[in-house]
Amino acid sequence: MSDEERRDSLADQAAAWVPPWDRPRPPAAANTPDAPPDESAPLSDQGDLGGKALLQGPKPSKIFAEPSANASGSGSTESGSESGPGSGSVAGTGSGVGESGGARGVPRREVVGRRRVPAAPEPAPELSDAELRGALEAILLVVDEPVSELVLAQVLEQPAERVGPMLDEIAAGYTAAGHGFELRRAAGGWRLYTRPEYATYVERFVLDGQSVRLTQAALETLAVVAYKQPVTRSRISAIRGVNCDGVIRTLVTRGLVEECGTEQDSGAFLYRTTTLFLEKLGLNTVDELPPLAPFLPDDVEELADATR
Incomplete structure (x- = not known):
């Protein structure tokens, strides 16, 4: 058979093909899971049905328990494109079930993954002036080096425009109250220091008679x-x-x-x-x-x- 005759034969077979859902219902005996395949059907039909049942799992679907005539039509149609019953069954399964999307009029099933979009974090509640003042004082008591306004704002999750003026207010309050310590800016940050007028007592307590001075x-x-x-x-x-x-x-x-x-x-x-x-x-x-x-x-x- 020439290539042209082969293409015409395939076109005729494809035009005569009937989808499984439009075929007549099979007898009830053929719908039982334990019913053996029709041995009278041609070898290509048995291969077609076996391949469909294998892909569908242990519970065969009703659309594959076809009468021998319909099964023969399906198998002969698809097996004509390949040389062998095995290849015909695979082709018939792909075009009949619609998994590969090759059949005309059968929608292709696509599984679209759902990606969880993380919820936007809720904005931190704005602290009152008293809470902000207390939080800043608590942090400044434990720092071992000057800390910048930006770092303090990030830790407290507050705008930096509020942190700077509040630090100035705290420093002015310590000075006005006459505390033995003061808050001042040093090395690009803020830290609590003892006042110079009390340096003698602090030095006596820290050094305890020892001198650690530079030469x-x-x-x-x-x-x-x-x-x-x-x-x-x-x-x-x-x-x-x-x-x-x-x-x-x-x-x-x-x-x-x-x-x-x-x-x-x-x-x-x-x-x-x-x-x-x-x-x-x-x-x-x-x-x-x-x-x-x-x-x-x-x-x-x-x-x-x-x-x-």
Whole structure:
């Protein structure tokens, strides 16, 4: 049979095909699950029915218990496109049941997954002024370093526009009440500090006779770093006139100085002060350091020329 005759035969068979739901009902005996297949039917029909029952599961559907005539028509129609009863049964199942969506007029079943959309979180209730004040005081009592307004606003889930003015109000209230501590801004954040007039008593309690002060060399090196930062060790040594490698290591160990990159030309390490330095001095930024001009001698230029 040529290809053209084969296509015409397939077209005729497809046009003569009757959907299972339009076929006449089979006898009651054929609807029983234990009824054996009709052995008188052609081999292609038995393969078609067996393949349909296998795909449908242990309980065959009524639409597949067809009379031998209808089953023969279905099997012959579909088996004509393939060479063998097995292939004919698979093709018949795909086109008859409509699982693969190949039959005309049979809607394709699609399982669409349902994706759960998370519900939007409910906005945090707005705290009253008294509640906000108490929450800020509670947090500030346990912090071990200055905390910024943004962090406080995120923790309390309140707008930052309310946190800043409330901190200023708390600080003014402590000062007006004459407490032994105060709330002030330092190192880019807020923290509670003891007042300077009570520093003697606090120092006596904390140190208990022990002195943990920096040496003169460490103070001089720290001052050079603070005013010249970022600065290299060679530059610090040139300003002080002595080697400062050991002093720099001491300051780094105590957390007052840290590395901040390398110099572009020489590749030497650059050093700068840390937030702990600002916290210990009670400063917010290094711009608040006192100017050096009032502390310089009048003949500083003469002294510089004499050292050359």
